[in-house]
Amino acid sequence: MPDQPAPSVAPDAPEHDHRPVFDLVAEGDLGLDDHEAIAAMLGLAFSEYDHWYAGARSWAGMQPELRVLGRVGDVVVAHAGLRRQFVTVGETDLLVTAVGMVAVSPILQGTGQGGELLRRVDEGLARLGSRFGLLETGEGVQGFYRRAGWRPLHGVTGHFTAFSADGAGVLVSQDEGWLVREVGSDLAEWPAGDLRWNGQMV
Ligand SMILES: CC(C)(COP(=O)(O)OP(=O)(O)OC[C@H]1O[C@@H](n2cnc3c(N)ncnc32)[C@H](O)[C@@H]1OP(=O)(O)O)[C@@H](O)C(=O)NCCC(=O)NCCS
Secondary structure, three states: OOOOOOOOOOOOOOHHOOOOOOEEHHHHHOOOHHHHHHHHHHHHHHHHHHHHHOOOOOOOOOOOOOEEEEEEEEEEEEEEEEEEEEEOOOOEEEEEEEEEEEEEEEOOOOOHHHHHHHHHHHHHHHHHOOOOEEEEOHHHHHHHHHOOEEEEEOOEEEEOOOOOHHOOOOEEEOOOOOOEEEOOHHHOOOOOOOOOOOOOHH
């Protein structure tokens, strides 16, 4: 058998390493290309809502203040948005970090990138310094978050303004799907009562 020509680049050379590189990026440090790359990925991951993520519009509700980005070269393949805001819980105004637009590019889903993404979200939560991360999700994805330490709020109705990317921002109420991440805190400290965002979620 004739000798095979040696490959010009070793398979383990950096050029062949397509594992995402994760970073925390402040919103003010994103350029137009970044917004376009984020929007392109979110449009693929949330395909029913791809009209929200047109062009460089890389958010659907409240614009984040911090992003977790997983990138392969210039391509965004994993993303989460974080923003501190006060919400009202019962009679208490509570500073939380809202987390949203959590997604992995469809081609990489199921390969562990989502787990890595949530570990980086934890870093972002620690950096922003509020005592609770807060998000809302459908029943089908709750297990993904619960594996990573997020805890459900039972018996809580949340009221928020619908994403105005669709037009009028009307009030929506939801009884299920509220999850909290303790950040040096304890869920037992979470006040009793309904949750009022008084605005859009991230
Ligand atoms: C949800 C999503 C981010 C998960 O990312 P992913 O890369 O597929 O997740 P991973 O492969 O890293 O899985 C991490 C762990 O969560 C589990 N998991 C993943 N998706 C899950 C789901 N829908 N329900 C329950 N568990 C899930 C995995 O089994 C894995 O568990 P393990 O660590 O015990 O093996 C991804 O599927 C996605 O982008 N979906 C579309 C957008 C979306 O729905 N985002 C959430 C909006 S709230």
